[in-house]
Each structure stands twice: as C-alpha cells, then as structure tokens.
Amino acid sequence: MSSYIIEVSDECIGCGICVDLCPLNCLRMGEDNKPYLQYEECWYCGCCEIECPVSCLKMHFPFLIY
Numbered sequence: 491m492s493s494y495i496i497e498v499s500d501e502c503i504g505c506g507i508c509v510d511l512c513p514l515n516c517l518r519m520g521e522d523n524k525p526y527l528q529y530e531e532c533w534y535c536g537c538c539e540i541e542c543p544v545s546c547l548k549m550h551f552p553f554l555i556y
C-alpha cells in the first residue's frame with residue numbers, strides 16, 4: 491500500500507519499526523502487513539525512511555525545498 495507521501499516497496503518485511511517511531515503516530519500497518527499513512531499530519535521528518543532496516547520506505551515531499 492502506498493500514498494503520495496509514503497511509498498513502500500515489496501521488500502518491506504512488516505517489522506513495524508516505522509509505525510512505532512513516527513513521532514506523530516500517523517502510520518498504521520495495513521492488512522497486507524505494510525505501513526500506510528493513515529493521517530495527513532506527516533511533517534516530513536524522514537524518520538520512517540531513515541530507520542527502515544531494509545530501506546524499502548520512501549518519503550516524498552509534496553513540495554520542493556531548496
């Protein structure tokens with residue numbers, strides 16, 4: 491499962507680390523055992539992407555930052 495902001499590839503092992511670490515508690519595990527963004531409160535800290543043990547989660551900024 492993926493969204494515009496959070497994209498998860500098939501390499502996800504369903505460990506739930508990203509869900510546990512999200513400071514805004516806006517990630518949930520889906521029925522496919524992959525995380526998805528339940529709430530749009532994401533503040534783009536990048537924690538979920540950085541801490542994923544298999545680097546399968548990609549966070550996309552919805553705007554450009556220079």
Ligand code: SF4
Nearest residue numbers: 512532533535536538
């Ligand atoms: S980028 Fe930060 S706030 Fe957004 S889902 Fe990941 S851990 Fe949560």
Ligand code: SF4
Nearest residue numbers: 502503505506508542
């Ligand atoms: S930390 Fe990575 S491997 Fe673990 S559930 Fe999240 S996206 Fe999947």
